[in-house]
Amino acid sequence: MLLFETSKRIEKCGLVPRPYQVEDFEKSFHYWDSGSVGTLSRLFTGAGKTLCACMKFERWLERENTKCLVISYEKQLVWQFAQEIEDILGVKPGIEMEKEHCRVGHIPDIVVASRQTLMRHRLASHEQRDALKEYGVDVGERLLSMSNAKRAIRQLRDGEIESGTIEDEIDQFQ
Numbered sequence: 001m002l003l004f005e006t007s008k009r010i011e012k013c014g015l016v017p018r019p020y021q022v023e024d025f026e027k028s029f030h031y032w033d034s035g036s037v038g039t040l041s042r043l044f045t046g047a048g049k050t051l052c053a054c055m056k057f058e059r060w061l062e063r064e065n066t067k068c069l070v071i072s073y074e075k076q077l078v079w080q081f082a083q084e085i086e087d088i089l090g091v092k093p094g095i096e097m098e099k100e101h102c103r104v105g106h107i108p109d110i111v112v113a114s115r116q117t118l119m120r121h122r123l124a125s126h127e128q129r130d131a132l133k134e135y136g137v138d139v140g141e142r143l144l145s146m147s148n149a150k151r152a153i154r155q156l157r158d159g160e161i162e163s164g165t166i167e168d169e170i171d172q173f174q
Helices: 008-012 019-033 049-060 075-089 115-120 126-131 146-158
Strands: 038-040 066-072 094-096 110-114 134-139 171-173
Touching: 008 049, 008 075, 019 038, 019 049, 049 066, 049 075, 066 075, 075 094, 075 110, 110 115
Parallel strands: 066 110, 066 134, 094 110
Antiparallel strands: 038 171
């Protein structure tokens, strides 16, 4: 099993992950490494969802041919997520919202997107999606139910996204 180790970047920010954040990290990677297509993590307000996502993104991006995508249901949260990711990881994410777009075929390692824009705009070319081995997707709360999440992961591979609401605790799905 993958053991969590606080990275130098996260330590430099003065952040110390709480035990439930470490558990979320370890469970997610356990499921992914066991062959699950994805996991859903649900944390209460103020529980440090962005830190959890950053911890996962940092480790995820160590893998070959990987990208991370944050899908937000509110414009304000797109900017908030992007700023917090930059503050924690020192990486400026791409933005997919309204008139802000990543150049098709040139996807940054981390992209923060509004679901409305993502549903209208293709982020990657077919060749690029085929070349990507894995996607890390973090979904803003109240966006996907488990059934819609399964569909979204399948559709993400085909270049389309759906929306719904999160209702389940961290779970694995095939």
